[in-house]
Amino acid sequence: MMDVEIRSFTFGPVGANMYVLLFGKQALVIDPCCPWGNTGLSDDVRVTSVLCTHGHFDHISEADDIVPRFLCPLYISSEDSPMLSDASLNHSMHFGMMVRVDSPYKVLDKKVYSNEELGITDSGRFNMQVVPTPGHTSGSVCYYFNFIGNAKQYMFTGDMLFRRSIGRTDLGGSELDMTRSIELLKTMNDDIVCFPGHGSETILGEEKHRNPYF
Numbered sequence: 001m002m003d004v005e006i007r008s009f010t011f012g013p014v015g016a017n018m019y020v021l022l023f024g025k026q027a028l029v030i031d032p033c034c035p036w037g038n039t040g041l042s043d044d045v046r047v048t049s050v051l052c053t054h055g056h057f058d059h060i061s062e063a064d065d066i067v068p069r070f071l072c073p074l075y076i077s078s079e080d081s082p083m084l085s086d087a088s089l090n091h092s093m094h095f096g097m098m099v100r101v102d103s104p105y106k107v108l109d110k111k112v113y114s115n116e117e118l119g120i121t122d123s124g125r126f127n128m129q130v131v132p133t134p135g136h137t138s139g140s141v142c143y144y145f146n147f148i149g150n151a152k153q154y155m156f157t158g159d160m161l162f163r164r165s166i167g168r169t170d171l172g173g174s175e176l177d178m179t180r181s182i183e184l185l186k187t188m189n190d191d192i193v194c195f196p197g198h199g200s201e202t203i204l205g206e207e208k209h210r211n212p213y214f
């Protein structure tokens, strides 16, 4: 039985989306960019893992607020991990800010994680596949969730895929990689509900037909 509630919080100067996946009192955070105090979530919610789709400042800016609060692992791809502590690489400097993350991090394995591996043990059995989708940055990933006993599939796409658009490739990315990542997404299931790093959610099948970059 699936038991997940997805909340989104848009925060910061460029309006990035942070997602909280609630499994009863346990939670996963995707792209820690909203202060925990601003979520309005109850005090007994415990974050068990924080996952970054990529290392740009607007997606990691509140990691040092959330990770120490819950003493949970922070995951990022090996390629993007140097961006955490470097305001030039994460492009905050470029926007007149100095964002750096001092919390320890774990390098993401490009594999399928079980709910237990991410610390979700109370409810909600699922598999989460790390889908490497370089292009926006060299280490951009999508997180693809399959819930056991439920047909719903969700993917958190960061700045790789937006509703009817894609992320820019001039902030440490590559156009060729982006083209390959789009081709990879074209092979994935039409029914996947996609939650992007900016803007509103969409359905992958719709993007295949209506996104001008596809």
Ligand SMILES: [Zn+2]
Binding pocket: 054, 056, 136, 159, 167
């Ligand atoms: Zn970005």
